[in-house]
Amino acid sequence: MTKAVFYHAGCPVCVSAEQQLLGLLSQDVQVDVVHLGEKPARIAEAEKAGVQSVPALVVDGQVLHINYGAALADLKA
């Protein structure tokens, strides 16, 4: 079982990427979907993982930034 975290902020580009990407993943991948707009307390965790923008998928400690969404800094405002 591979564990992954999908960070997003509820923006249209995030939701679109989420639907597309998560639908493609193997059932062996357990994905924790985190809405940083609703859970700002997890922004620090995302930053520590190397997330620079959302949507992003973190797997095994590495970050895949998907499309061009919101910069993490914008979510702190």
Place this chain on the structure above:
Amino acid sequence: MTKAVFYHAGCPVCVSAEQQLLGLLSQDVQVDVVHLGEKPARIAEAEKAGVQSVPALVVDGQVLHINYGAALADLKA
């Protein structure tokens, strides 16, 4: 069976994304991996699909741009 095309250019960021992302995908997803550096004739196809940078995954006519790789324009030089 979902068909997807993964466009890349052989750069480290592309190879890393390819290994990570393709390893996560369901076995129901058939991925055509295209190295645009080796197959420049397919750049036009990628552009038509909406690819603006590589690495990118095109699924069902929609483009997921992964991380920050090379701009498509740079591959034409």
